[in-house]
Amino acid sequence: MTPGFFETLYRQGLISEDSFNKVKAAHESPRPDLSTELKVLLYLGVLLSTTGVAVLVYRYIDLLGSLSIALVLALLVTVIFSYGFLKGPKFVRGEAKEPSTLFGYMILAGSLLLLILTGYLQTEFGVFGNRWGLATFVPMCLLFFLAYYFDHKGVLSLAITNLAAWIGITMNRTNWYGLADMNNDHTIIAGCILGVFLIAVSWYCRSSGLKPHFDAVYHQFGSHFLFISTLAGMVHFIEAYLLWLLLLAAAVYFHVRKAFAEGSFYYLLIASLYGYLGLGFVLSVKVFAKASDSINTVLYINLCYYLATGIMLAILLIQKNKELVQIKIPANDRL
Amino acid sequence: MIAYNTTELHHLQVQFNVIGWEDEGLITAEEKRSILDKYPVKLFMPQFFLRLGLGILTVIASSAAAGILFIANDARVPEALFIICGIGSIAALEIFIKKKHYRSGVDDILLHQGILYLFTGTMMMLADDVNDNAELLVFSITAIILYGIAALRYLDRLAALFFVAAIVVFEYALFMNTLGRPSVPLLLMNASIMTALIFLCRKSVGKHFSRFHSDLLRLIELAGIICLYMSFHYLLVAGLFELQPITGNRADLAPLSQTWFYWAWTIIFPLGLLWYSTWKVNRDYLRLSVLMILSIFYVKHLFYPSMAPEWAALLYGLLLIAVSYFVIRYLRKDKSKFTYEVKADGTGMNQVEQLAVTAAFSGTGLSSSEKGTQFHGGNFGGGGAGSDY
Known part of the structure; x- marks a missing residue:
């Protein structure tokens, strides 16, 4: 659309002078919104970093020791969710408002780290013994709780995926x-x-x-x-x-x-x-x-x-x- | 030249802009309504899911029609049958356009299926007469003609992208036919052609004759920028030259000279584009430059891995989060030429978040009952590590 066309609309009486000036100003100096791009980058960042952590914990078992890796993971999860519980919105039955853009991604990262921690505890310490179903059931319950508490659709999707895994379906x-x-x-x-x-x-x-x-x-x-x-x-x-x-x-x-x-x-x-x-x-x-x-x-x-x-x-x-x-x-x- | 009714296309452009203005709060709802009434659109443009459904059903129906034709003829002259199917698809496309279909899923599929049939028929006719390199040359020329016409007449965005890709294939095929192997002049030729294409598109956008092709021209311009960047990109050059044996002996590889230039280009070009995009407030250029910058880290890690992949993933991931966070904070201060405004209705990533999470993290999740699923396997339900441990 050319500026001449805005004038045509104005002369035809289809837009007011105020609207005409606003449209003209927006055309001359546009301010594009970068929210989608930045959200994609944040998502990519969470994906990369949690994947990196997941591989690192298995690779450095011999060097760092099982206990220290488990402790570091537990510490990370505790820090993230402590922050979430302290700074996040209180539980509401309806839709909750996110306190910040980063908050949702932090909860997603925390949930993924929680899954890594649970898997690691079972691998190294066998906390659930041979009851493999329980090893899927416990993180699933935690994920459902986190999804509802923090009102996070991404975590809910993880929880449903875990539910499917628990009853024997691989996505x-x-x-x-x-x-x-x-x-x-x-x-x-x-x-x-x-x-x-x-x-x-x-x-x-x-x-x-x-x-x-x-x-x-x-x-x-x-x-x-x-x-x-x-x-x-x-x-x-x-x-x-x-x-x-x-x-x-x-x-x-x-x-x-x-x-x-x-x-x-x-x-x-x-x-x-x-x-x-x-x-x-x-x-x-x-x-x-x-x-x-x-x-x-x-x-x-x-x-x-x-x-x-x-x-x-x-x-x-x-x-x-x-x-x-x-x-x-x-x-x-x-x- | 354009198959669609240009008055309808003009009204569509008006409506598209006006809806955007109202979303941004530049005009009132009443003003929008009065403009939409003044510029009505009678084109059949279904919403995304109907378009998808109609596309799938068109593939089924047109493939069945082609199948009937082949069986009726016992597939005796397949190349001729493919050409007939191609012409039939294009004829059907013209009929649907007359019935006011515009990006309805039916016209999209008929166009691309028609081109595919014409391609297959042409290539089958030539298969026995020419060698592989000449075949690639004919293939690319046919593609340039068919996709060029498709982009001009049917305003198809995918066809515009294939048109640019066909030009690149044509250049490669030309060198393979003459010198027998790619060389530096090929890179120079590609860079020159892409630069010319970019300038041509930039000059044409906004002109009266190209008013209905402006989206396509912008798309070709962006594809041209990617191809220009790739002309001297280290990954492509190394792959093209170092892996090309001159004498047929794998040990005798052509040494890659002037590597400093290729690395400098790989790094400086995206940074230059980033600067230009922020200066000119060009969102598309900004997106491209960010993608190119991300690719630098990948290429650097591929050729000069200074750390293990898992460390690289962790550090680059944290870096991305940190950079995004600070950019958001900066944009929220409202001093920039760009903004960060999350729409209240949850557009963008929010709507596809559950799908994105499932797509990214479900692939490694195995069910607890699955045979052989052990935690030592590293696959943990629904949120697996993504590793092979």
């Missing part, structure tokens, strides 16, 4: 779907139950008023756990695929209802895509594959199905988006 970013070992009976069933549980917690968060803004975090994890597990269940338990398809259909129905209740297109999209994937799998494997002995015919049927349904689903999503836009929901309640 793994090397897969496109983010979960490892999805060809295992236990992982699939556990993922499914965890998904339902997290969605229930999300509902409880909102209805009880206890950190209602955490509901989106719980729901995101829960939705993806549930959908991925049902899809994996359909493939893995192929004899009982109908049962898993029903479960998937129920999850899709629930999410579509939620999308319309809250005016959230995000939930409509994930429900549609996961549902489309599941239905496509069942039709391809159980229906189209048996339609003919000729591979070319089966391929034709599959391709025609995906061509037609791809277009139809796109049109449906566009129409539903128009309907969702009409639903007036407060901005904070939307994802």
Whole structure:
């Protein structure tokens, strides 16, 4: 936009003289906001330093001794959380205000150091003996407490990741779907139950008023756990695929209802895509594959199905988006 | 030249600016409403998630259509079929543009899939006729033409970036075809071309003829700056020359001369850019210069590791936190040309924080029930060390 255009708007009577002067001044001497850039740098700093500490404690065991490393880690964690408890906001049921920009990153660093310390104590001193579940359960409880006390969504995500690990699910970013070992009976069933549980917690968060803004975090994890597990269940338990398809259909129905209740297109999209994937799998494997002995015919049927349904689903999503836009929901309640 | 309706694009630019002005408190909500009514936009520009969904479904549908075409023809002349699919995709793109689609996910995918099909068809036609180096040359020329047209006609930002990348590949292929190996003139040529590109973009931005391409020109300018920096960057030069055997014998490596110059360039260029960005209050240049400065530490550690990687991670991490903290404090004093204003609605990092934390720290977390998961393995649920201990 050129300064001449501001004048056009002013002459057309679309903006007042005061606004015209403000826009002109902002154009002539802009003051860009660097908050996003600085937050990224802070995040990178926390990531690098905690990773460095995590490797150092294992590398210098022989040189420094187990006890001294554990003491240093414990001291760091104590200092960080003492500061947090003293200077941070008091616990409130709703959303707390951060005292400073650095505060949230300090709590995140402290939580990561706490995890490193717990892991180190188990490695070197075996504080939990052979009860590996307990070694995941204790830091998980601590993380949930810290997330709620300091009102930190990042720490809450760590806590949920630990909860998943505790019940036997490995979150793994090397897969496109983010979960490892999805060809295992236990992982699939556990993922499914965890998904339902997290969605229930999300509902409880909102209805009880206890950190209602955490509901989106719980729901995101829960939705993806549930959908991925049902899809994996359909493939893995192929004899009982109908049962898993029903479960998937129920999850899709629930999410579509939620999308319309809250005016959230995000939930409509994930429900549609996961549902489309599941239905496509069942039709391809159980229906189209048996339609003919000729591979070319089966391929034709599959391709025609995906061509037609791809277009139809796109049109449906566009129409539903128009309907969702009409639903007036407060901005904070939307994802 | 532009496929989209230019009146609509003009109105869109107005709306984009006006919404920004209202966010910054420069104009009132009523003024914004009256301007938006005066400059209506009828383009179909869906929100991010719908765009994503439509993009995924377009990939599925158009791939299925291509598959049907291939099976119907028994894939007898694949190169011709790819060309037909490419033309078909572009034709479909034009139809969707007529239906007012603009960055809807459908047009984005159709454009890039169309280019990909045309590419594949062209390269398959030439595969048997030319050697590898000539093939790379043809590949880069085709890419320059296709992505250049895509950027000009469809205002596609990704195409603009691929256009710059194709120029670099073209230069490399040219040298490989003539001298058989890269040499210093290649670096000089790249630096000259990128400098020319940067100046051309800077001169064109703000002109009437380029009013709808200004975003693209800025993007090409930034890509040009990165390529200019990389022209004499020590990491690239060392990789390009020292690893190129002259006689085919791995022991007989070309010695890299003038290393002081490459190091000086690697260090001074980002600092110069940082100074320039603060002087001219250019946020994009500032971002680039910070990224380049961060890369200096990495390259220094790669070639001259003065400490163990874990110490480097810890110290550089603490340094980053300290620098960021002091910059925030400085900006909050309100004396700078830049500001630090956290939006009340939690924009930026806040919204993606849980995803970022999960992405960064979950990869090393293994479940407690997983076979072989021992703490001596160093993988601790959800917040693992990120090490292989």
